[in-house]
Structures are given as structure tokens and as C-alpha cells.
Amino acid sequence: MNIQKMYTAVDVHVNGEAFRVMKDVPCKYYYSLEQLNEQFSGELAEEMKLLLNEPRGFIGLNGCIVVSSIYNEVDAAVLFFNHEGSVPLHYGGIVAVITMLLESGYLKKRESNQYKIETLCGIFLVHAYVENDEVISVSFESKLCYMIEKNLQVGNVSYSLIQADKVYAVVEKGAYSPEIRMENISELKRWGEATLQAIQKQSLIKRLILVDPSQKEKNHIKSITFHEDNFIVRSPGFVSTIVSYVHALFKNDYMADKPFKNESIFNSFITVEKVKKEELGYIFRFESRGFITGMQTFLLDPTDLFPAGFLLK
Numbered sequence: 001m002n003i004q005k006m007y008t009a010v011d012v013h014v015n016g017e018a019f020r021v022m023k024d025v026p027c028k029y030y031y032s033l034e035q036l037n038e039q040f041s042g043e044l045a046e047e048m049k050l051l052l053n054e055p056r057g058f059i060g061l062n063g064c065i066v067v068s069s070i071y072n073e074v075d076a077a078v079l080f081f082n083h084e085g086s087v088p089l090h091y092g093g094i095v096a097v098i099t100m101l102l103e104s105g106y107l108k109k110r111e112s113n114q115y116k117i118e119t120l121c122g123i124f125l126v127h128a129y130v131e132n133d134e135v136i137s138v139s140f141e142s143k144l145c146y147m148i149e150k151n152l153q154v155g156n157v158s159y160s161l162i163q164a165d166k167v168y169a170v171v172e173k174g175a176y177s178p179e180i181r182m183e184n185i186s187e188l189k190r191w192g193e194a195t196l197q198a199i200q201k202q203s204l205i206k207r208l209i210l211v212d213p214s215q216k217e218k219n220h221i222k223s224i225t226f227h228e229d230n231f232i233v234r235s236p237g238f239v240s241t242i243v244s245y246v247h248a249l250f251k252n253d254y255m256a257d258k259p260f261k262n263e264s265i266f267n268s269f270i271t272v273e274k275v276k277k278e279e280l281g282y283i284f285r286f287e288s289r290g291f292i293t294g295m296q297t298f299l300l301d302p303t304d305l306f307p308a309g310f311l312l313k
Contacts, residue, residue, distance in 0.1 A: 005300040007051060010104065012096035014290045016235030016268045019096035020051060021064040023106065032070065033077050033120060040065065040079060041086050047300060048081055055306070056298055059083065060234060064093045066101070069118045075107055077118035089121040089165055091142065091238035091286060098128045099135045099290035121165075139287040142272075145242045146281025147250050154198045160250070161203060162243045163281075169205045170247040171195065173212040180212050180222045180265050185232075188265075192226035200228070211244050221248070222263045236262040236270040242284045245272060249282065 012019045025044070030036035040048060052061045062082050069077040078097050080087040087093075094117055101107040107115065109130045117124050121143060129137045148161040160170045171177065178184040178191055188210075196208040212222040225233040225240045233240065241262040248260070261271045272284045 005047065007047075007298045007300070009051065009296055009298065010100045010292060011294045011296065012099055012290045013293050014092040014095045014099075014235075015238075015270055015288055016264060016266060017062065017092045017233075017237075018058075018060065018293075019062045019064055019090075019093055019290075020057065021066060021096055021100045022051070023066045023100075025065050025067070027067065030067075030070075033079065033118060036067065036077075037079050037086055037120060040081070045085070049083065049085075050300060051298060052081075052083055059231065062087075062090060062093060062096075064090075064097050066097055071118065071123070074116045074118045074123055076101060079120070086120075087165075089119050089143070091140075092235070092288070094119070094124060094126060094140060095138045095286075095288045095290045098126050098138055100292065102128060102130055102135050103133065103292055135290065137287060137289055139285060141275055142238075142242055142284040142286065144278055144281050144283055145246050146278075147246055150247075150250055152203070154202060157195055157198070159199060160247050161205070162246050164239045164243050166207060167203075167205050168207045168209055168240070168243045169196070169199045169203060170209045170211060170243060173210060173214075177210060180210065180224050182265060185265070188224060189226075189230060189232065192224070192232070193230050196226055196228060209240050209243060211247065213248070216248070218261075219258050220261045220263065222265075224265050232265075234264065234266060235268060236264040238270060238272075238286055238288075241270045241272050242282075245274070245284065246282055249274075 009020045009022045052063055065079040067077050080090040080093045113127050113129050115126045117126055124140050126140045128135050145164045148163050150160040152159050156176050162168050178187045206228045208226045210224050223244050225237050245260045259271050259273050263269050275283045275285050
């Protein structure tokens, strides 16, 4: 066994999403986070993917690599990745990383409760509150989220295009879409796959959000997000929530000065607040919490019968 290929990871759960956070991953000298990302995307891409695949991981598991930042004022730098490869930004991953760093003792609690985390999309000022050695709350501001185009039509479906980390299509539940309930999961998957494929014929998107606005008077929606590989996000989704909020703001359906709650098909919630309006769109504030679920050490054995791992879909 080649024991040089050994990785220690902390698994963290954030609002229905799972993250595998790794620190002290072997890497060469780097002069920027972008250059380090190129290293991991090349030399260690297969090993990183293997740590997310079965039997060590599962579909939907996200990876976070924590390293020292080149900036003295920044507490840590992080690269995000999933089964498809590098991800420039994952808001839930920021919650997972700051939770792991504080609860594992890599970072000391500060009176200000303020910490800085560097990502490929910039440096985030994170407020993390610790009580009895547990991180009980994490909050920070999003990047800009804005409407590209609204009131588009494909067949009997009306949709909007909204830019966040990528372009999302947003569809409000109507007569032709299923109720967002667990007992309808198979019907929802079929609807999501067919609708996404139809929209992709006229718009370059990889994500579709179905929104149920039936409780809009309470600033409360229910949503489900579909990926183009027919994967359904199990959480309300940080990005899905702000994208849905922007969709609602342009429809004037919600009070902009009140918290906005998004519920998933699994009845978990994310609440966000609008911070400010920019010329193009909006910036939001998240508040969430992460829970460490385990710490593991992985030995990647070249004699493994499943050298590339596998995924159950």
C-alpha cells in the first residue's frame, strides 16, 4: 500500500448539503489561489474526485480544500470542487470551512467574531459566533445576483433567466407542474428533466428552479433545483434561494425589507435578507449553521478493485 496517498477530512453538514473539508493536502508552492487551483485541477483532480465517489463518498457530496492564504490579513483560503470538477464559489462551503476551522482549533475565537476567507471569487468577511466551543451561527454577504431576462416562453412554460454563480432558469409552479412534495419525487424528476431540456434549446443553462409561491404573503416559498444530469439538490440551496428572491423582487411579490424564507422538498429552510440594491441587481446576507458529522482518514490504495470509485444515481 502506498501510504503517501493519505488524506484526513472532516465532514460537515450545512442546510441539507454535505461537505468534505480537507486541510494540509500536498501541494507545490503557489503565488495565487488561481494558480493553486490549476495544480489541483491537473495533478490531483482524479484523487480529489475519488474522495467524493463511492465507496468513500456519494453523489451530492461537495469538497473543500483549505490552505493558507498569501494575504496576511486573511485567515484561510479555500478551493471548492464537486463530481464535475472545480467550483469557483460555494456559499455553504464557506459555512462548512469556518465551522471546521473554529471547532477543530485551527482558528481561535475572536471577540469581534469576524474572520476572512479567500475564494476564487474574492475575499469574504464572515461573522461566526461561538458558544461552548460550538459555532452556533455563520453569516456573510453574497456576490451580486441579477435578472438577465424575464417572461420568456417555451411551450406552456414561462421562465426567467437569473445570473448568480451561473445562469439559472426559474419557473413558477403552475397547472402543468407537479406539487413540490416528496410523494411526487419521480414525477418531479421527469418534469424537471423535460423542462430543462426544452429550455436548453433556446437558453444556455445547466440549472432549473421550480418555485411554489403559494405562501408569498408570508415571504415564504418552496423550491426545488434540478441539474442537467437529473440530480435534485437536497437542500433549499443558498444560490437557489437568492435567485428565487431576485425573481420575486422583479415580480413585486415580496416585501423587500423582510427576511425571505426558502423551503426545500425535504422541509429544510434557508433564510436570507436583502442587503442592498446595486445598479444591476442585489446583494444578500445569509445566516446559517454547520454541524461536524465525522472525521475520517482515507488511504488511496493502488490495488483497490475500484480505482476510480463509482457513483450510485
